[in-house]
């Protein structure tokens with residue numbers, strides 16, 4: 001970092017502003033480092049502030065510190081350099097598009113959390129909710145359905161083959177924010193995680209999803225039965241998981 005003497009000493013106001021910006025940047029960097037979070041690529045100070053705010057929210061709501069929550073493993077946040085609002089997670093690396101939202105980050109942190117514990121949370125959620133019934137059969141059939149759709153398109157037949165009966169079964173409780181053919185146990189866990197961090201967003205997403213003209217949608221609006229996400233069976237599951245984190249010893253990082 002540059003020392004004060006390198007700045008324009010003829011303009012004390014500007015000098016002061018730069019110092020403040022530098023101080024803020026290093027404060028954010030230190031806060032994220034303390035959480036074992038590294039920012040890779042060009043992130044603005046505003047983005048770093050938003051990232052930190054999501055972590056702070058997660059810590060407050062889960063009553064855990066980030067390092068313990070993520071099994072003592074580091075997390076790298078990387079810009080995809082592409083337009084869009086999508087994110088993806090590979091092991092401990094979260095990649096976000098340029099117009100990422102706080103929800104997207106929380107969702108991807110759900111995947112990252114799942115990876116940090118060897119994907120046990122995803123399996124435990126499935127067991128706890130008795131979700132994913134007949135998934136051994138449905139999953140290959142969904143692949144077949146998508147493959148057939150692509151083949152028909154190549155032949156000039158534009159058809160959307162999407163049979164809700166083949167979707168992942170959400171089990172004994174509504175999915176966090178609706179479902180579709182891309183929904184599975186991993187997405188279920190990530191959506192639960194995002195819903196835990198942003199329960200109001202989740203509630204309105206579930207309400208909107210319930211308006212879809214498909215049969216299973218009738219049960220998706222969990223806000224009609226529960227005041228907040230934490231009261232839902234999925235919210236309760238996550239609460240139990242986060243409480244268990246307190247008594248867990250960090251396990252060895254796994255190569256993924």
Ligand SMILES: [Zn+2]
Pocket residue numbers: 107111186187190
């Ligand atoms: Zn996802």
